[in-house]
Amino acid sequence: MKFPYTEKVLEHFKNPRNVGKIENPDGKGLEGSPACGDMVAVYLQVNPDTQVIEDIKFESYGCASNIATASIITELAKGKTIAEAKKITWQEATEELGGLPPVKAHCSVLAVEGLRSAIRDYEEKHGLVSEKEPTTVDIVRSRLKHVMNPMAGLDIVRTEIVTKIEVNDGVVRVLLDLPSNHQFAAAIKEDLIEKIESLWDVKEVNVVFTE
Amino acid sequence: MFDKMIYIDNSASTRLDERVMDAMKPYYFETYAVATSEFGYSMGIEAKEGLEQARESIASSLGASAEEIVFTSGETESSNMAIKGVCAALKKKKGEHIIVSKIEDFPVLNTAKSLEKKGYTVDYISVDAEGNVNLEELKSKIRSDTVLVSIQHANQEIGTLQDLNTIAKICKEKDVLLHTDATHSYTRVPIDVVKTPVDMISISAHTIHGPRGVGALYIRKGTPIEKWMDGGYQETNRRGGLENIPGAVGFAKAVELVTPKENEFLSSLRDYTIKRVFDEIPHVTLNGNKTQRTPQNANITFHYVEGESMTLHLDMRGFAVSTGSACFSRSLEASHVILGIGGDHERAHGSIRFTFGRYNSMEDVDAVVDAIKEVVSQLRAISPLYNK
Structure with a gap:
């Protein structure tokens, strides 16, 4: 088989x-x-x-x-x-x-x-966790390394789909080099939001596609 | 190699019937000329006769006349031709608005999306929990610039049959053309174009034990439609390209071989599958309309388990079925049909589509239900959602 x-x-x-x-x-x-x-x-x-x-x-x-x-x-x-x-x-x-x-x-x-x-x-x-850190661009980027680009089987940071990350007062904005009607756009967006919105101080996640 | 495989995915495609092969063979080895006019040579004239006889039988299966049938390469081409052809013909006269249902198969759905990119407005009509198109919504969306309504006869995944008579009536009253993709109902649930005023119908051969790469589009006489493929003068100048005569002959033979008795038999396989699953496996949901569905289709969600895991386990046990789970699809998208009937991701995740054909038996149903019982309980045992 x-x-x-x-x-x-x-x-x-x-x-x-x-x-x-x-x-x-x-x-x-x-x-x-x-x-x-x-x-x-x-x-x-x-x-x-x-x-x-x-x-x-x-x-x-x-x-x-x-x-x-x-x-x-x-x-x-x-x-x-x-x-x-x-x-x-x-x-x-x-x-x-x-x-x-x-x-x-x-x-x-x-x-x-x-x-x-x-x-x-x-x-x-077991009391092994340090104080909560505020979310930074670097923290967002490291989380986005867990969002897959299914076309490549690698994450969206490494495959340079993420073009910009902005963190402003609890609002995270992620710019992607991907058209909104791309085959994987919806799946990547959903995955991305899920990874970022669980950060303790994030109130809103915006994903921006190329068109 | 697949001798022992029990194939229950007949809406994806079917095994060719040997009798279809026998009908096609002479057009490959004996009468292999292209169709010529009556002034051509005899082999070409005979080939033409074979083609026209095939056209006659396809036409009569729909209550149509032969000149209303155009042979194509299948469902995808037929639906592209119908929608794009009518849109091109009526763009200036009528407008740039079309209506389709949310649960159309990809040929219609993606044709609509492609027109949208070119500036057309498309309304996607919603369906209820059983997959029935919302008729009130359809009525309310038809506008003066609506060129075409395209609503399928039967659904490819959940088997729900639409009330085509009422849909056709609504379209006639509002003076708008109606196309229906009948790939999954053709010959299983009859359509008669005399009684049902539908303007165009897409049909295909490979879902009824006919050859792959052959289909047809019924076009009611007088329907404004632009030539689809440029090329020669074939198909009375409606579609260029050399006619697939063996394919057309095989298609007609496949149609002839479907009998009401066979359709009853398929319903009995379907009903027996549903009954055994519901009697013997807890936490299951039937997807689609309970009574108004194609005879060959049973689509069931097995909650707390995932479809690709089920189909792989079943494959290893020698069964071919399909699932609406995102994990099964190349695009990682859950079935738009299950999401369209208001199901969530979870409903699509554990859905299995059984579609029966001529070569299935009651024993196959027993075997697959026995196997799925084991597989489901095995996977539920490791599922974090299932309360053991």
Whole structure:
């Protein structure tokens, strides 16, 4: 049979590792991708002395690559300290699976975000988070690195679709080098807004297309 | 290789019927000349006869006359020709406004969008939760400069049949032309142009076990329409390009092979699928009209799971079905049809379209429902939304 996925993706899709919930987890993250409607939940059990992730589980409401990337993320994170696990990137997850179709790269981003949000939850609950920072252009830019350009399978910052970012009194304006009627315009816009509007001091997000 | 595959995606395309192939073959190997006039050579005259007989049968299946049928390369071309051709003919006389429904298939929808870019105004008529076009809205949107209304007969994804008689009546009363894309209803749910005053109908061969790349456009006599493709004088100067005679002959044969009995059989497969799914799987929603739907279509949302995961699991078990999930589409866009019937992303996310054809059986329904039961419970077990 012909599938667009590698053997490893199919293997993790058919037999996902570390599936399920952890009762009373030390950290929990739930992330959704409005670009395609997928969701992923990550649960952590962390050793308070060593900060090592002793157990990790996930749940997925998503497509094959969503399930496979979440599964691989749990394998990569298990046994690592939270500091180490935070550094796992979506590129690493994708590589570990032997690659993903470019249009599915956002799935591995979502899995990594699920993990990071579970870690953030753990840190917040355990008093490990520093003071809230006000949103800056740099913070917006780093968040936009998680918005995929499905044409390239890379983010919209790296592929130079983002031409300008303005942050003004809680209003974020992002200029994109993309016509509004482009095939992926709606998906990118939705994804972008979702990534930025969750910043604590952002009141409004405006996305400007080229026409 | 796909011998064991159970194919339940017949609205995407179908397996060719061997009898269609047999009807086409002589026009490739024996009577392969181009259609000539009656003053040409005999092989060309005979080829022309084959073409015209095919035209006669397609015409009679719609209650039309032969000169009202133009052969095309399929649904996409037929709908482009109908809409753009009429718009070009009436631009100066009538105006630049057209009306389509929100759940049209891409040939109509994207033709409308392309006209919009050229300065036309387009109204997209909404549909209710079952996919029925809002007739009051349609009435209210027709203006003096409206050139054309294009509303499909049956929906490609959810199978809902529109009340074409009433739509045609509204258009006649307001003196505006009506085109309908009947690709997904043709021969399954009859249209008679004598009783239903529709002006143009797009039809296609490949959805009824006919060849790919052949379709037709019915154009009621007297309908103002500009020549579609420049080229030779073919199709009584309405479409240039060498006639696809084997294709036309195969199309006519495919039409002849559809029987009312077969359509009843398809309805029974559809109804049995819906019944088993609703009896045996919790948290499901039927998409589309419960009674006014094409015999071959069952479209069901399985909540808390995603469609591409389902179709991949089913593929690995030997079944071909499709889904309206964004993950399944190249553009990452959820089905505009499911969103159009007021469904949210979630509704499209877990939707599966089963479309049956001649080569399906009750055993296929049992097999696919058994498989989907397993797949859905497996995927729900790992879904964060499903309350276990």
